[in-house]
Amino acid sequence: MNLLKDIQSRKKLNRKSLAVLIDPDKVEDPNSILNLIALAKECYVDFFFVGGSLLTQDNFQPIVKLLKEKCDIPVILFPGNNMQISNSADAILFLSLISGRNPDFLIGQHVNAAPLLKRSNLEVIPTGYLLINSENNSAASYMSNTVPIPADKYSIASSTALAGEYLGMGMIYLDAGSGAKECITPKMIRKVSETITVPLIVGGGIRSGTSANESLKAGADIIVIGNAIEKNPNLMIEVSEKIYDFNKTLNIH
Ligand SMILES: CC(C)=CCC/C(C)=C/CC/C(C)=C/CC/C(C)=C/COP(=O)(O)OP(=O)(O)O
Ligand SMILES: O=P(O)(O)OC[C@@H](O)CO
Ligand SMILES: [Mg+2]
DSSP states (O other): OOHHHHHHHHHHTTOOEEEEEEOGGGOSSGGGGHHHHHHHHHTTOOEEEEOOSOOOSSOHHHHHHHHHHHOOSOEEEOOSSTTOOOTTSSEEEEEEETTSOOHIIIIIHHHHHHHHHHHSOOEEEEEEEEEBOOSSOOHHHHHHTOOOBOTTOHHHHHHHHHHHHHTTOSEEEEEOOTTOSSOOOHHHHHHHHHHOOSOEEEESSOOSHHHHHHHHHHTOSEEEEOHHHHHOTTHHHHHHHHHHHHHHTTTOO
C-alpha cells in the first residue's frame, strides 16, 4: 500500500475523501470508539487520522491498535509532536509547520522522529502544515508557539503552500485548528488549491454537510472532521453522502 500515490491518483480524478480525526485525549476508554469504527465502515470513510496537540493519557497506542484490528480503513498518524509514533499505523503525516517560524516544528521534532521512523514500517508522507487564523487561539497554535496566517491573507497562504510544494512536500494541510469556530473559507481553499498541484487536506471547524460540501467544491481533496463527529457521530453519514454525490458525478467505478 502506498497511500500518497493513492491520494495523488484520487486527486487526478478529482475524487474526494473523508478523514475522521480521533484525538486520543478525547477518548476515555478505547473500547468506546467501537461504535464509531462500525459507523465509519458503513460510511466508507477513507482514512482515520490519529493525533492531538497534547496527549495526557496512555491510550494512543491502544487506539491505533484497535483501529487496525477492527477495520481496513487506513490509519494515518497526525502527530502533535515526535512522541506520537506508533508502528501499528499505516502512515504518518510528517508535518512541517510552514505557516510558523518555530524551528522546532519546522525541523526539530523531525530530527528526533526520523531514526524511529526509519526502523518502523510506517509510510512517511511529507506534509506542509498551515495553521490559518480562527477567532480563538487553537491548541496547535498555542502548543507550537506559532502565529497562524490571518484568514483573509490569501497570497500569504498560497505562497506558503507553494513554497511547501517546491520544498518537496507531498501534500498541503490547511487547518483552522481543531474545534475552530469558523472553518477555512471557500475563498481561501480556492486560492490555495489553484496555486498548488499536490493534494490539499482541509480541516478545523467543519460541522455540517454544507460546509463539508463547500470545502470540497472549493478544492479540498481530503476533508478532516474531528470534534463535530465526536459530538454527533451521525454527521459522518451526512458528510459521506455528500462525498458520495460528489464522486458519483465523476463516473468512476
Ligand atoms: C514530524 C513529527 C513527528 C511531528 C510533527 C510535529 C508538528 C510539526 C506538529 C504541528 C503542530 C501541532 C501541535 C499540530 C497538532 C495537530 C493535531 C493533531 C491537532 C488535533 O487537535 P488538537 O489540537 O489536539 O485539538 P483540541 O484542542 O480539540 O484537543
Ligand atoms: O476537530 P475539528 O474541528 O473537526 O478539526 C479537525 C482537524 O483539522 C484539526 O486539526
Ligand atoms: Mg487535543
